[in-house]
Amino acid sequence: MLYHYYIKKFEETAEIRFDILSKNSETLARRGRLYLPHGAVETPVFMPVGTQGTVKATSQEELAEMGFKIILGNTYHLYLRPGHELVKKAGGLHKFISWNGNILTDSGGFQVFSLEHIRKIGEDGVVFRSYVDGSYHEFTPERVMEIQSALGADIVMAFDECAPYPCEKEYAIKAMQRTHEWAKRSQEAADPNQAFFGIVQGSVYEDLRAQSAEFIASLDTDGIAIGGVSVGEGKELMMKAVEWSMPHLPEDKPKYLMGVGTPEDLIDAVIRGIDMFDCVLPTRLGRNGSLYTTYGRINIKNNKYTDDFSPVDPECECWCCKNYSAAYAPFI
Amino acid sequence: MLYHYYIKKFEETAEIRFDILSKNSETLARRGRLYLPHGAVETPVFMPVGTQGTVKATSQEELAEMGFKIILGNTYHLYLRPGHELVKKAGGLHKFISWNGNILTDSGGFQVFSLEHIRKIGEDGVVFRSYVDGSYHEFTPERVMEIQSALGADIVMAFDECAPYPCEKEYAIKAMQRTHEWAKRSQEAADPNQAFFGIVQGSVYEDLRAQSAEFIASLDTDGIAIGGVSVGEGKELMMKAVEWSMPHLPEDKPKYLMGVGTPEDLIDAVIRGIDMFDCVLPTRLGRNGSLYTTYGRINIKNNKYTDDFSPVDPECECWCCKNYSAAYAPFI
Numbered sequence: 001m002l003y004h005y006y007i008k009k010f011e012e013t014a015e016i017r018f019d020i021l022s023k024n025s026e027t028l029a030r031r032g033r034l035y036l037p038h039g040a041v042e043t044p045v046f047m048p049v050g051t052q053g054t055v056k057a058t059s060q061e062e063l064a065e066m067g068f069k070i071i072l073g074n075t076y077h078l079y080l081r082p083g084h085e086l087v088k089k090a091g092g093l094h095k096f097i098s099w100n101g102n103i104l105t106d107s108g109g110f111q112v113f114s115l116e117h118i119r120k121i122g123e124d125g126v127v128f129r130s131y132v133d134g135s136y137h138e139f140t141p142e143r144v145m146e147i148q149s150a151l152g153a154d155i156v157m158a159f160d161e162c163a164p165y166p167c168e169k170e171y172a173i174k175a176m177q178r179t180h181e182w183a184k185r186s187q188e189a190a191d192p193n194q195a196f197f198g199i200v201q202g203s204v205y206e207d208l209r210a211q212s213a214e215f216i217a218s219l220d221t222d223g224i225a226i227g228g229v230s231v232g233e234g235k236e237l238m239m240k241a242v243e244w245s246m247p248h249l250p251e252d253k254p255k256y257l258m259g260v261g262t263p264e265d266l267i268d269a270v271i272r273g274i275d276m277f278d279c280v281l282p283t284r285l286g287r288n289g290s291l292y293t294t295y296g297r298i299n300i301k302n303n304k305y306t307d308d309f310s311p312v313d314p315e316c317e318c319w320c321c322k323n324y325s326a327a328y329a330p331f332i
Numbered sequence: 333m334l335y336h337y338y339i340k341k342f343e344e345t346a347e348i349r350f351d352i353l354s355k356n357s358e359t360l361a362r363r364g365r366l367y368l369p370h371g372a373v374e375t376p377v378f379m380p381v382g383t384q385g386t387v388k389a390t391s392q393e394e395l396a397e398m399g400f401k402i403i404l405g406n407t408y409h410l411y412l413r414p415g416h417e418l419v420k421k422a423g424g425l426h427k428f429i430s431w432n433g434n435i436l437t438d439s440g441g442f443q444v445f446s447l448e449h450i451r452k453i454g455e456d457g458v459v460f461r462s463y464v465d466g467s468y469h470e471f472t473p474e475r476v477m478e479i480q481s482a483l484g485a486d487i488v489m490a491f492d493e494c495a496p497y498p499c500e501k502e503y504a505i506k507a508m509q510r511t512h513e514w515a516k517r518s519q520e521a522a523d524p525n526q527a528f529f530g531i532v533q534g535s536v537y538e539d540l541r542a543q544s545a546e547f548i549a550s551l552d553t554d555g556i557a558i559g560g561v562s563v564g565e566g567k568e569l570m571m572k573a574v575e576w577s578m579p580h581l582p583e584d585k586p587k588y589l590m591g592v593g594t595p596e597d598l599i600d601a602v603i604r605g606i607d608m609f610d611c612v613l614p615t616r617l618g619r620n621g622s623l624y625t626t627y628g629r630i631n632i633k634n635n636k637y638t639d640d641f642s643p644v645d646p647e648c649e650c651w652c653c654k655n656y657s658a659a660y661a662p663f664i
Contacts, residue, residue, distance in 0.1 A: 052663050054663050086638065090641050096657070097656075097660060098656055306414065319393075324429075327428070328430070332391075
């Protein structure tokens, strides 16, 4: 079967390690290789988001064929449905979804703080209501690490508080301090077989970003994420959050900018030293007919494509571009 | 590329021919082989329906992998969008949708008569309104054959009047006579490079079905369809329509029961001598979580599959059954 051909291409590695392969002389951009339990990942890397264990509108074999070696799963969604215990019973998320590449699970922090069903935020954790059946649940750092261990991802994230935007400095300090406390507790509770990433917060405040970056760097985690971005602050402040954090982060760790972004954002962040990204944008836009191409974003439903029998993107090697025309694409 | 591997399996044949390979001694069931411009099709055959040039929820390469050698396209839908002239400009329907197996296009008769936007039925044809933009269009036998020629299908169907159910005998006679007149005109207008099938009508009346079968048989078409079934008459009357028609149809032609049906319907019709089928049922049901399996129809969203880590159908060789569990299937 085709799929087995592709999954053979993923080599399993025993050690979690990050190698910097080359550096750009004019910017902070670098090429690296991140060794994970389900094979090596070349960086900079964009990770497609498989919210509930399936990247929308794309099958696992299509992802493998496109060359993806790592995808993302949402802890919050998988915890609520089908449930981490069921996934564990199935043999873990890789087996459940039949994906032998790597998986990164987020901590659920972004979801429980951004969606409007928080019951109570305390020092210990967050009580929230399920969007599935309205039942109450609590996420603590220990609980979130237990869930991510059951899911069996290759990279797990610390439980953090993602402050909204705009955010008063007073609250941003509180959320950051809570994030730091939770990062320590997450790290202590983490499964040693999984790569563990801490998350820098600090909202749009330069001193807080610096302080948070220093603290997270001190934990000596396998990788470091910059969180609390892409929450409405705009591109300029997002890049500032990166610039304010980077000088305080060790060069030798992979850096992950969470929830970003457009192709332009990726380039702007790569030149600022970022190695990893995730975003629902390409799949969400694609489902609505908006496609990223070598020549920019296009809306394939636009009348000008009605009789365009050339590929959507002549430079692209993907299935759609190699087999179908722009005129046919809206019918697929 | 994978797809090119599969399309190579379709061998092109020059001659349109139907061979009966073996006959069942106790029933009218037979195995046959229908040679068409895009390769040979083993019969009995079920043809998946690709209304607008794409079988819903299934890609062309998946269809090829499952072994389908012929799919159906709806003339009515393709005529309205993207338009037969555009498809012709794209190099025909095969090239437009990147499918190198065979294609059968219906005549649009079923749609224009069953959907509620008929303007006027006359001896010459039917005026109807577009569901896309409300504009007026006319289908005549000549026009429908011209459209099917532009689409470039391997099998084209005569333009017929599909009478509704229930239907007074007086009207059933009128519709049948119109169908016969239109069958002759369709045959005269047909492109000789395409296989042409006549359609038997006659509603639920034994004498009309016999009369219609005799007439259509006299046209000596490449194949013969039994139409006007699966319109609400129920299974018993549907099988009667087959039984009343069959004795008047030549054994050596492929027989096609239009718009049928459930797996049980297929078997019941095969033993009555039917060779070809089409139906939206499997894809429509599948999109709603209802799946046909070796052990009957199941609803994959049923709670009992929540922790069922075995395949949806252990006897099935398809992608889903070979790679995913029943528990995961609802997430795909």
